[in-house]
Amino acid sequence: MQIPVMIMAGGKGTRFSCELEKPMALFMGKPLIRRVIDATKQAKKISKVYVVVTSISPKTAEEAQKAGVTVIETDGNGYHEDVQQAVQKLNLVSPVLIISSDLPLISGEFLDEIISKYEQTSKPALTIMIPEEAFRKFGLKAVSLYEHEGKLYAVSGINIIDGKRILEEQDQEVIPSSRPEAVFTVNSLNDLETVKQYIIKTKGN
Numbered sequence: 001m002q003i004p005v006m007i008m009a010g011g012k013g014t015r016f017s018c019e020l021e022k023p024m025a026l027f028m029g030k031p032l033i034r035r036v037i038d039a040t041k042q043a044k045k046i047s048k049v050y051v052v053v054t055s056i057s058p059k060t061a062e063e064a065q066k067a068g069v070t071v072i073e074t075d076g077n078g079y080h081e082d083v084q085q086a087v088q089k090l091n092l093v094s095p096v097l098i099i100s101s102d103l104p105l106i107s108g109e110f111l112d113e114i115i116s117k118y119e120q121t122s123k124p125a126l127t128i129m130i131p132e133e134a135f136r137k138f139g140l141k142a143v144s145l146y147e148h149e150g151k152l153y154a155v156s157g158i159n160i161i162d163g164k165r166i167l168e169e170q171d172q173e174v175i176p177s178s179r180p181e182a183v184f185t186v187n188s189l190n191d192l193e194t195v196k197q198y199i200i201k202t203k204g205n
Helices: 032-042 058-066 079-090 108-120 132-137 189-204
Strands: 003-008 046-053 070-073 095-100 125-131 146-148 151-162 172-176
Touching (some): 003 032, 003 079, 032 108, 046 058, 046 079, 046 108, 058 070, 108 125, 108 151, 108 172, 132 151, 151 172
Parallel strands (some): 046 070, 125 172
Antiparallel strands (some): 146 151
16 A cells, blocks of 8 residues: 655744744754655655645745655645645545654654554554653653543644545544654754754664
């Protein structure tokens, strides 16, 4: 199975406290958006890459175009609304992988694993959830927590939906993950520094 991916990159980030568009924040010398695009291009199970932007992320759109991927602009009415609008604009009627542009450690191998898990489920949607303790382990703080089967989780910004049912509420397979690729989400400048320190520490080991 090969499916398209939409990288959501439409905002500056309300908690980023910086005039810079969040997807354009540099991590190890490269904009976040470019790191995520590169990861999707390395995945064997991704057929086409789309970057979803809004009017407030023009530099992100420019960077995505330089990377040779298709850019689609939405109205910026909210994350879920933008997902729905982009899927409809692109006429995507197959499963679609949706990932956030603020995942600096995401890799093609990890994305392939997620798509493989989706192939094994009978449900129309799949979402990756991060256990609360995983954030503490890596020195991060979960932004929003949800209860699932008696445990607290945060959304990872990684999920797969059925494009044909984009306007429906879709039953989803919940996959818990404590992998750094999913846990490290950049919501602030402090998060960027935390990820950098993690990379330095792991390389030192």
